[in-house]
Amino acid sequence: MDFLNLSVSTSWWELSKPPLDISTNGHLIDSLFAYTTVLAVFYFILVCIGLFGFSFLYSYKRNKTPLYTYGNKKKHLLITAFIGAAVFLSVDLNITRLSNNDLLDVFWKWPNPKTEKVLRVEVMAQQWMWSFRYAGPDDQFGTADDIVTNNDLRVPTNTKILFHLTSKDVIHSFFVPNVRLKVDTIPGRVTRVWWDANIPGEYDIVCAEMCGTHHYMMKARLTVYSEEDFKGWMATSEKLAMNTNNPDDKNLAWGWKWEY
Amino acid sequence: MSGGYNEIHPEPTTFWSKYIISFDHKVIAKQFLWYGIAFLGIGGLMALLIRWTLAYPGEAFPVIGHLLFPNSAGIVPPDSYAMLFTMHGTIMIFYAITPILIGAFGNYCIPLMIGARDMAFPMLNMLSFWFAFLSGVVLLASLFLPLGAAAGGWTSYPTLSTMIGSPGAGQTLWCVAIFLFGVSSTMGAVNYVTTVITLRAPGMGYFDMPLTVWGLWLTAILNAIFVPVLGAGVILLTLDRVMGTTFFLAGASATSGSGDPVLFQHVFWIFGHPEVYILILPAWGIVSDLLSFFSRKPAFGAKATALSMTSVSVLSTIVYGHHMFTTQMSPLLTQSFMTLTMTISIPSAIFFANWLGTIWKGSIRFDSPMLFSLGVVFVFGLGGLTGLHLGTVTTDLYLHDTYFVVGHFHYTMAASVLLGGYAGIYFWFPKMFGRMMNETMAKIHFWGTMIPLNGIFFGMLMVGYGGMHRRIYNPFVYDSLKRLMPINEMITVSAILMGAFQIIFVINFLWSLYKGKKAPNNPWNVGTLEWTIPSPPVHHNYDVIPVVKCGPHEFGNPNLKTGRDFQYQTEELVQGPV
Numbered sequence: 100m101d102f103l104n105l106s107v108s109t110s111w112w113e114l115s116k117p118p119l120d121i122s123t124n125g126h127l128i129d130s131l132f133a134y135t136t137v138l139a140v141f142y143f144i145l146v147c148i149g150l151f152g153f154s155f156l157y158s159y160k161r162n163k164t165p166l167y168t169y170g171n172k173k174k175h176l177l178i179t180a181f182i183g184a185a186v187f188l189s190v191d192l193n194i195t196r197l198s199n200n201d202l203l204d205v206f207w208k209w210p211n212p213k214t215e216k217v218l219r220v221e222v223m224a225q226q227w228m229w230s231f232r233y234a235g236p237d238d239q240f241g242t243a244d245d246i247v248t249n250n251d252l253r254v255p256t257n258t259k260i261l262f263h264l265t266s267k268d269v270i271h272s273f274f275v276p277n278v279r280l281k282v283d284t285i286p287g288r289v290t291r292v293w294w295d296a297n298i299p300g301e302y303d304i305v306c307a308e309m310c311g312t313h314h315y316m317m318k319a320r321l322t323v324y325s326e327e328d329f330k331g332w333m334a335t336s337e338k339l340a341m342n343t344n345n346p347d348d349k350n351l352a353w354g355w356k357w358e359y
Numbered sequence: 360m361s362g363g364y365n366e367i368h369p370e371p372t373t374f375w376s377k378y379i380i381s382f383d384h385k386v387i388a389k390q391f392l393w394y395g396i397a398f399l400g401i402g403g404l405m406a407l408l409i410r411w412t413l414a415y416p417g418e419a420f421p422v423i424g425h426l427l428f429p430n431s432a433g434i435v436p437p438d439s440y441a442m443l444f445t446m447h448g449t450i451m452i453f454y455a456i457t458p459i460l461i462g463a464f465g466n467y468c469i470p471l472m473i474g475a476r477d478m479a480f481p482m483l484n485m486l487s488f489w490f491a492f493l494s495g496v497v498l499l500a501s502l503f504l505p506l507g508a509a510a511g512g513w514t515s516y517p518t519l520s521t522m523i524g525s526p527g528a529g530q531t532l533w534c535v536a537i538f539l540f541g542v543s544s545t546m547g548a549v550n551y552v553t554t555v556i557t558l559r560a561p562g563m564g565y566f567d568m569p570l571t572v573w574g575l576w577l578t579a580i581l582n583a584i585f586v587p588v589l590g591a592g593v594i595l596l597t598l599d600r601v602m603g604t605t606f607f608l609a610g611a612s613a614t615s616g617s618g619d620p621v622l623f624q625h626v627f628w629i630f631g632h633p634e635v636y637i638l639i640l641p642a643w644g645i646v647s648d649l650l651s652f653f654s655r656k657p658a659f660g661a662k663a664t665a666l667s668m669t670s671v672s673v674l675s676t677i678v679y680g681h682h683m684f685t686t687q688m689s690p691l692l693t694q695s696f697m698t699l700t701m702t703i704s705i706p707s708a709i710f711f712a713n714w715l716g717t718i719w720k721g722s723i724r725f726d727s728p729m730l731f732s733l734g735v736v737f738v739f740g741l742g743g744l745t746g747l748h749l750g751t752v753t754t755d756l757y758l759h760d761t762y763f764v765v766g767h768f769h770y771t772m773a774a775s776v777l778l779g780g781y782a783g784i785y786f787w788f789p790k791m792f793g794r795m796m797n798e799t800m801a802k803i804h805f806w807g808t809m810i811p812l813n814g815i816f817f818g819m820l821m822v823g824y825g826g827m828h829r830r831i832y833n834p835f836v837y838d839s840l841k842r843l844m845p846i847n848e849m850i851t852v853s854a855i856l857m858g859a860f861q862i863i864f865v866i867n868f869l870w871s872l873y874k875g876k877k878a879p880n881n882p883w884n885v886g887t888l889e890w891t892i893p894s895p896p897v898h899h900n901y902d903v904i905p906v907v908k909c910g911p912h913e914f915g916n917p918n919l920k921t922g923r924d925f926q927y928q929t930e931e932l933v934q935g936p937v
Contacts, residue, residue, distance in 0.1 A: 111849075118826050128757050131754050132758075135751060139748075143744055149718075153718045153719050153723075154723060157723050158723050158725070159724050163722055165721045167915045167916050167917055168720075169658075169661065170658075178712070182709065184705070187701070191701035191702070194747060195701050198751045202752060268524065268612065269516075276826035279757040281685055286609040287610050287613065288621070307760040307828045309511065311441070312441055314832075315836055
């Protein structure tokens with residue numbers, strides 16, 4: 100039983116931290132999580148103080164005569180109402196507001212390819228692989244010069260990456276733990292998500308939605324390049340795509356026209 | 360108030376009519392109890408198989424592994440793994456919790472606690488059990504099909520659950536089983552609702568009902584409204600599977616027209632979110648009563664607790680969208696569902712405050728039902744508060760479909776309901792079977808359940824936050840998840856421990872059934888109606904329908920001169936200076 104081995108240098112708390120945040124905005128989710136946790140722990144401690152404290156103070160041995168009250172006097176109702184209101188105002192409204200701000204200011208603020216530097220990628224999920232499509236030199240999707248990769252997503256740093264995703268067969272979910280975001284890929288629909296990645300390296304892309312027997316194997320590699328390295332890879336891939344893409348290959352023909 | 364049909368039925372004389380096709384709510388309650396406990400065992404074993412696979416991938420399951428999986432040398436294969444977690448969820452929710460909390464306690468407690476001689480519709484009650492039985496047979500039969508049982512998760516999202524992802528007949532049988540179970544639940548629900556409305560003893564207003572009855576009644580109302588929605592959903596899914604319709608089909612294989620797989624999620628969760636409250640409300644009710652009974656003190660703000668539970672029931676119907684944030688609904692829906700979800704905190708905080716108010720300045724007896732009730736307050740606190748992280752859209756985008764969700768809903772639905780169910784079993788066992796359960800074994804069972812249980816579900820919260828996603832056969836395919844190995848192992852060892860301590864419960868239950876100390880009429884000194892009659896009650900419960908004169912939580916009234924510290928509900932409330 101390895102887990103009983105106390106000489107393991109990293110503590111469980113350390114182990115259960117989420118993986119390295121490689122994006123500009125992942126910290127918003129981490130900090131909201133931390134904030135919610137602090138509030139939850141605060142209220143849970145109050146519950147525990149009541150639960151264990153009262154159990155200790157008012158056990159049969161210590162307190163033979165219970166107080167005869169229905170808890171429906173005005174002051175009781177005021178205290179209960181105060182607790183209800185305090186929880187709602189201090190926790191719920193707060194985290195709802197913060198989350199909503201993050202959505203409006205960041206996660207739902209879709210980058211505009213016309214006005215900023217954006218890499219667009221089309222993603223198609225199927226049992227059990229991820230396919231990625233870059234527009235290629237003509238900047239149009241669904242054309243013969245598209246670069247298509249399987250289970251291999253490469254992106255540059257300092258660039259917003261805008262994904263449009265769909266699925267061929269069943270529902271999958273495009274989850275990159277290192278950027279803290281996931282979005283379902285749904286047959287018959289196009290969903291979207293954007294993020295950026297600022298720390299070069301290799302990371303996991305996983306499928307988070309149950310999609311069949313080999314759901315657990317549906318992983319792809321995310322490679323984050325520096326901008327120069329990405330340009331180099333892109334140039335090679337474009338050449339390769341021009342030379343090898345067969346326009347009659349039905350497996351390559353899944354791209355769609357990029358809208359909105 | 361007793362406007363209903365409340366006459367004495369003749370006592371059945373044959374074995375068949377007494378124990379099998381019984382119309383007696385007490386016998387049906389016991390049938391549901393046995394049925395639920397049997398499925399709890401099956402579902403629990405499945406949980407152990409799942410946990411073993413996650414902590415020791417590629418190792419044979421000990422002892423019975425070779426028997427169950429002879430073709431893979433005792434190792435759980437990936438396709439069986441998917442069936443296991445699908446069946447574990449389905450069985451625990453529909454075939455273990457529902458029969459025990461709603462079928463057994465609902466049937467047993469409602470008529471006895473409101474002073475009725477039986478349910479309003481005894482025959483419907485009998486049919487409800489036998490439909491549930493039939494449904495269980497269909498579900499278990501699906502395990503023996505050539506392609507195995509359903510394997511798309513208990514949520515069975517299309518298109519995975521259509522022919523595209525699940526070609527075997529297992530998924531079809533799953534739909535049939537769930538539909539039959541829905542019929543059973545609906546029959547039970549209309550029966551409970553009617554019984555509570557029409558058969559309350561004279562003098563018993565709604566706020567004179569024990570909170571257990573409140574919980575069961577609200578559950579029945581939600582069941583009657585929302586289980587048929589699930590029934591409609593699985594019928595549409597069955598049509599997609601066997602008749603070639605395309606309600607939920609889309610994508611490359613929707614060659615004869617396109618539907619929408621997300622539509623099923625809406626149908627499923629508009630049932631599914633009330634469902635989690637359907638499961639927990641009876642436990643809340645039981646806990647609200649037991650905390651008062653064993654603190655020898657009136658339930659603090661009982662009316663507010665009942666009304667809070669009612670508001671939670673109402674709110675539960677309009678928050679279901681928080682299960683679907685990652686499907687990218689319209690921003691307006693997403694924001695609305697987040698805000699509505701958060702409002703559930705208010706009534707929850709109120710009844711939590713009332714629970715703590717009940718034990719405040721009480722004179723607490725730590726008998727086993729009380730220990731389990733206090734356990735519910737602890738684990739539901741944790742479960743409820745982790746819900747905040749999931750109801751918030753942005754944190755949910757990270758946590759959705761990770762083990763954090765699994766930990767959260769097990770705390771709320773599994774841990775709380777299990778502990779609440781045990782509290783109820785230990786409390787009403789003397790009334791049901793006329794014998795006491797062994798208290799020492801009960802206390803060992805409590806600690807042996809409570810401690811590993813937190814190891815399991817808190818461990819799940821931790822690996823979930825660490826990024827481990829759900830329903831994966833082998834987490835160690837991912838380099839980033841390898842570090843979570845020790846926590847996964849801890850969870851599994853806790854699960855095995857917790858499973859082992861349940862054996863003590865089974866032994867205690869069976870032993871007490873035959874050898875337990877004879878129970879007096881009122882072993883816990885409680886004043887609700889069921890404790891005024893013999894244990895076990897006679898066939899028609901009440902020779903004379905009782906007249907209710909005070910509330911269910913009359914403890915510690917300083918003006919009492921009877922030598923007891925409580926009052927029966929049939930006694931006039933003793934007034935005087937307090």
